[in-house]
Amino acid sequence: MATVLIDGTEIEIGDGERLNAIEAAARAGVSIPYYCWHPGLSVVGSCRMCLVEAGTRDAAGRIQMGPKLVPACNTLVRDGTVLVTQSEKVQQARAMVEEGLLLRHPIDCPICDKAGECLLQDYYFEYGQADGRRADIRPFTSRRRDLGDVALFVDRCILCTRCVRFVREVSGTNELLVSGRATGEEIDVFPGFPLANKLSGNVVDLCPVGALADKDFLYRQRVWFMRSHPGVCTRCASGCSIWIDENQDRIHRIRPRENPHVNRWWICNDGRYDYPHVHNPARLVGARQRKGGDTRELDFTGLAGQLRAALRQAGRLGAVLSPFLTLQEAYLLAGTIRQLDPQALLALGPVPLAGEDERYPGGFTISKEKCPNRFGVERILGRMAGGVIRFDHFVEQVAQGAIAGAWVSGGYRQGWIDEATAAKFEQLRLLVVQDLFPSPLSQRATYELGGAAFAERDGSYVNRQHRLQSVAWAIRPPAGVRTEGSILWELAGRAGLYDAAATLRELAAEIPFFHPALGTIPETGLDLLVNQIA
Amino acid sequence: MKSDDKSIKWVEEPPLGLAGRSYVPLLVGGITTTLKHLAGPKMTVESPEQRHAIVDPLGYRGVHRLNRDAQGRVKCVACFLCATACPAHCIDIVAAESPWPDREKYPESFTIDELRCIFCGMCEEACPVDAIELTSLYDLSGKSREEMIFDKAKLLSVYDQTKDAEPMRSAQADRATDSACPDSGERGEEPI
Amino acid sequence: MYLVIESLIKIGVIIGGLMGAAAYLVLVERRVAAWIQDRRGPNRVGIPLTEIRLFGLGQPIADGVKFIFKEEFVPGHVDRLLYVAAPMVMFVAATVLFAAIPFGTVDLGIAGWAPINLVVVPGLDVGIIYIVAVSSIAVYGVLLGSWASNNKYAFFGGVRSAAQLISYEIPLGVAILGVVLASGSLRLEAIVEAQAETGVWNVLTQPLGFLVFLVASFAESGRLPFDLAESEQELVGGFHTEYSGIKLMMYLVAEYLHMIAGSFLIVLLFLGGWHFWGLTGDGPVAGIGVALVRIAVFLAKVLAVILFFMIARWSWPRFRFDQLMGLAWKVMLPLGLVNLVGVAVWIEYLRAPLAVSGLPERLVMAAAGWLLLGVAWLAAMAAAPSARDNRPDLSLVARYRDSREAR
């Protein structure tokens, strides 16, 4: 046990913990400003924003302060370390670092996308000098340079080199470098080798100022207009934790949400730029019924009752549980279909696969499985259907006429099912399809329902490392769409509004594998396997 | 606030004198004031035959205009500060990369719902480049709601209409501060 | 047959006159209000499609057309039947009131024709009782409308209004009793004729009764300073918050008619009705010329009272509700009773000795009346508290909170 004294507060640090002064101070509730340090990157100690006074306290309680200020990011605390972070000396040092950084900064905040979440702005207000001495220089426009995946506003850069370290240490692709010397230092790429890797979007989040700009997000929104909602990426089975930044039910960007157990500080570009499908005008909206050649638009009021009646009359039932469903939705669907027909055939929807898992030197992995919840849905099927039946088998059964009515849940991107497969469903008496996009299958459905996109759902997913994460909706679905959860809730004959938390508790109580989820689910998720014994 | 809150100071009503209790002085006072005004001069300006005299057209908060820069392009840099400051949420901007090499960001579309606007002038205060200003035009009217939603072209045309009578703020400020300390100079003239 | 035609004509004249009067009095009120507030008021609407303005005389027509064609919105939460019925009740009650207002009697001088009594229901022996009774029906209009609206502001307005109307009916009645006692009849014609005959209006002999009646009729017609029922600053619109279109118009017109009726009563009971010294003669029946003069005098007096109503609106601030009730029960009712007792004593004990003593009877009568007013006023003044403790009882607040916490 090590005892550290920070601004007069003593904190205990566990044995074997390696904390630098910034992290230790954070535990004491003291924040030390920093630019170049990042918990996920190596320490360079180049920006000098984090300078503090450090010293030691010996066993007799005497305190000996060091002669110079030291960078907190590069100072490991150990037993007896004493830190002073608020002295006049420290404050002066911070103000001077700020002044130095701003000396050649364009200060074009009005057109800088970072404004509002820019560390340079924030720290200037908190630690900068009250009146600037830069009277002679007027704001100017920053030079813009195309780095490949992202754009660089050269003059805004404060040369913290976070971006450079990222491409060396985490993505391992080494595209970025610092060129020039002294005042001529700039971030750049080699000609012909642009920044192009699947993690490149992270450098924009890493950049403490507005130097690196996301071309997708550039000039789209001011950050203060958006609200951030915690979410889980559904692009692959890794289930990265994300922030969904939204304004008036329109997603404008996706950012990584720190989660040490899943994605640490990063997400891949696939997930980051996956949101446009949510606002794709081609999405399936509304509910309609097809009878013979007629199509009739349906109202959602009373729809669940109508569907229930139709399912009851259909005869032998089957259901396809898509790996895009949340646990709650899969549970409600399986339960309802089984209740209507105890012999019903429950199958797992097709699992989209692409290539192999991609691993990066920093430990980041993009799964080959392009769906969020295969693991969870399989567990539910394993309990409620006695085993996992593949989609191919289901299609076979349909083709053989063993099933008369089927409920197919989707949530896939376009093109998940081909004409030939879909044609086999034609002989069904009743086919209910709820999907995100129209497909050959949905066009053959007796009841075709628009489905919710990932940001519109309430529920829980289990990622490939059996970690369960619960999320709430970030945006409302477009007009004419009701989420799977709310339709299935009503179909199950339950009163009131769809309640994901209650459903999770219910299924956790029923299915032993999910027992750990009976307690509270932390923000960073819950490892179901590790917690099995508990 | 609860009525037994300690911070409330209870002030005693001044007791009524005999005159007050007889109510007569109050009755007389009330009716005298009324009669005085009944015959007094009228304040009404018979618009539209007569026009209001605007004392300070530059300080008046009427219809908005979007100023142009030296090359006649919209001066706004689409920073959204006006939209952020606007208490009525009546400014809608769509920003984009500018088509001009010397400028980075510009408003692809810029609309103000003049019906929703409360003419508080916060947008003018917020603008870092003096691109949006309130003119002294006060009698705007329209036949439909749509007509009262001013777009970029219309706002620029208001500038063309009023630029001679009401010079841009930054131009005035530059003239005023040429000899004064440089620090207080407006930053707007620089093409940002 | 003849009687029916005569009545129909009278009804037509009265209703037409009233509606026109109400419409144009609104214009008068708006313009008077504007002048008092240093504005000009509606002065633009004249003849449609022309530039002719006529001082805004077209305004009431435009207003009426607007009211009629406006969307008549019925909120979903109202009690439909009562909601629709309430303004009608109010409107009808306010209109039928005028059936008993006498304009005098005219002898057309055509042989074989009896003199025509210029009132819709001639020979109504209980005219004044009828008017007071019918005008109280308005309470139902207010109360039903506010209840049916299912809106808390409307309900507050309705409850206030009901309390106010019922409270002020008592001083109103007491003040009327004084006049009735003096004239010895409940017939309005008789009351007017009594004043015309002596040439002494009741206001001169019973100023105290007049005062009580004036205040009470202000309160009864719900006008400032007693418009607690619809005080906009507190209650949006009071009992007609949820009304719009023609139903709202019925309410507004009915309120106006109440004010007009109040003015008629004031003139009839206290200001000599159609009588004016030297102009109208004093016999009950008049020839056609004199009858016209009488009607003109009568209407002029009424108009003057209405103008007073309008000016009063901008002169004195609204009472608080407890003050309003206090005024009715603690001031106006005692003053009314004093007046009544005074009149009774006068008639029973003093009139006969006075006639014997040979003093100028009318002068003494008037002097006595004003003396009574002065004394009563002074007494009321002395009895009024010089300050009221309006602070909430903090011990009550604390006790309330304790009891809630205990729960």
Ligand code: SF4
């Ligand atoms: S990086 Fe952007 S927001 Fe930050 S200070 Fe510079 S211009 Fe302003």
Ligand code: SF4
């Ligand atoms: S571009 Fe951003 S992250 Fe990279 S060195 Fe400059 S400031 Fe740091």
Ligand code: SF4
């Ligand atoms: S004047 Fe005020 S309300 Fe109108 S646009 Fe500007 S900020 Fe908004």
Ligand code: SF4
């Ligand atoms: S504040 Fe000025 S520059 Fe910024 S968006 Fe508004 S008008 Fe344009």
Ligand code: FES
């Ligand atoms: S954060 Fe420590 S020197 Fe940059």
